[in-house]
Amino acid sequence: MTSKKAYAIVDTAPAEPLSFDADLCIGCNACVDVCQVDIMIPNPKVGLPPIVLYPGECWYDGSCVDACPEPGAISLNSQAKDRVLFKRKHTGEDFYT
Amino acid sequence: MEWPYPVEWDRTTELSADVLVLGGGIAGCWAAIAAARHGADVVLVEKGATIRSGAGGSGCDHWESAATNPCSRITPEELTDAIVRSQGGYCNGISHYIECREGYDRLLDLEKMGGKIRDIDDEFRGADFRDEETKLLFAYDYLNRFTLRVWGTTFKPALHEECKRLGVRILDRTMATSLLSETRRSEAGRGSQGRGRLGGQTDGQPESRVVGATAVHARTGEFFVLGAKATILCMSRPSRLWLFSPELPGVSEFRPPQCNGDGHAMAWRAGAEFTMMEKSVQAEWSGTRSFPPYATGNTHNTWYACSMVDAEGREIPWADRDGNMVSAVSERYRPAPGQKLYLKGGCEPDLPSYEFQGPDILPVDELLAQGYKLPLYADLPSMPEHERRVIWGLMVGEEGKTKVPILQRYSAAGFDPDEDLLQSYGEGWRSAAFRPPERQLFGYPGGLMNDWRLRTNLEGLYAAGDQLFASNCHGHAATTGHYAGRHAANYARSAVSSKRDDGQIEAERSRIYSLVEGGSVLDWKEMNAAIAEVMQEHCGDTKSEELLDDGLTKLRELARHQATGLRVRNPHELVRSLEVLNVLTNAELVVHACLARRASAKHLHFMRSDFPGLDPPEWHKFVTVRLENETVVEGEMPLDYYGSLPEGYEANNEAYVGRESS
Structure with a gap:
């Protein structure tokens, strides 16, 4: 048993898995509630986008995006190392995801 | 910044249930649903959020081995036989027979709950893989039609709703930490349920009965004491043993990072019996290197x-x-x-x-x-x-x-x-080339030994999904979850109440909260990376007694860090730290299992340089390991220990065969 206080300190990670559009986000925390890894916490300022406390733990399943009631308010980013090449078949032009 | 949730390190909540389900993924939800439908009062404990959690929470594109669907041209017996023989006999005949025999029942169940299992919108009318009458879609073998294409993003929310509708008490954001057990001396010659004791146990030894679990809340730090007549382990399989990226772990992992095998670790500590834990394969997916699954061109x-x-x-x-x-x-x-x-x-x-x-x-x-x-x-x-x-x-x-x-x-x-x-970035379905010592528990890996009721060697303790040995996919998790749920409910009906062991509860409370007090700077990720290095070095593709023994020594040295604590600044970090201690326990379990098989085995991808002869006939068997009084007890079981599949199934499922199946 302990009486120790608890703190929220944003962890650093080389990749930022999520982006928020503060104009679209209504701060409902549906994304916080659905995330099975629990990487976000509600913003102390009610109505603002959540804080990604543990970005390095993200599993990238996109459940947060799927649960968001305001399309575009939250986006799942790709890590740079995971971008895949695709080629337009008839022109040979290369693109990346 | 202050922690946004109430901090309740000093609070304990006690609950009791007929059936306690640990893990709220696919297997756990189905176990809770079946137990509740059989009249049990059910508590479900899930570390994440049940609505989408687990490896199958965000979706499932095909449901394998539903051999009783109306279009299948293969019987459950034929299909199970094929699966078992394709693994050289090192396979769970019981659980895969359940998968083959009950998969379609579960799909019909899901449909009633709101899951989409057929092409009701006629998107694929006329397709080679569609049955026009039932509107079912098939994958792979369009002639035999035993695997279905499904709309699996609809499944987990439907299961979650059904749990709620049935009155299952769901404890989300709650990590089960240990099994509570009571020990008594068994009566000589007393037969236990099903086919009796499993591999390593003999008459006259103390017999443990599992009577619940402890847990801790991942947001508040609150402690839980959960009493139950029957407990079902549904907590995935060990991961992060050989491969761990502390920097970019998530994107390419096949299973969620927090599905790390907590259930294996607590079962091992409680004396449950495991088999095939010596099997590991050269890695196929990991955030350390590969592209995300299904994100690159391939044919699989x-x-x-x-x-x-x-x-x-x-x-x-x-x-x-x-x-x-x-x-x-x-x-x-x-x-x-x-x-x-x-x-x-x-x-x-x-x-x-x-x-x-x-x-x-x-x-x-x-x-x-x-x-x-x-x-x-x-x-x-x-x-x-x-x-x-x-x-x-x-x-x-x-x-x-x-x-x-x-x-x-x-x-x-x-x-x-x-x-x-x-x-395309790799051969086969992989999207990276891993080195041989970089290994994973994949492709029918080891797990808990089970009888025909999916009970473990411990009375009151059942297992389903990836906690069973030789598990594989979504359909296996769903069917074994449901099956374990109804058998656990039946057991709970006649089980006597247990006496609570305050010493056991206090010891676990102390283990957990000493981490909070510790004040160490060692981060859980640093410890996980160290475990992975030990496992690659000492338990890689080629093993020997000396290598394995030295590996155990190193793992125990890492375990000493527990005494000084890990860096825990809030309940989330407490849960991550408890997880990595489970990763450490699972690493030890794997090494013990590797020591116990003193022969190389092709189908287990298991090579011992000190026993290089491949598959000597006397080792063509399941080797089991379990802990008793801190000592590893080895045992063995014949590969066909489960006997005739239809007979074993029907003898143990009379009511289901008569009333519930399709």
């Missing part, structure tokens, strides 16, 4: 049987098991002449098996020898329209972790399945 699973082209646009040839060219796309979905069936997807043998090998593109070295040029690309535009749309849109989209990160993201980047080729 979700992408079966997509056409491929080489760097110069030449079509890559397909061949059947005899090396005969398979020229038409439609022929990739049929067994070879003279072949009864082939196994693909999650039940595809990872070692070559002529009997069950399906069509595939030629191996890369052969292609290079024939002048084909790398890289290869998936050529969706050349596929018949129904096949193109079922791969890109249904399979990629409904499979877990594909809807947002692949389908939506690639579409936003301009990827058009009618126009574009997608690059």
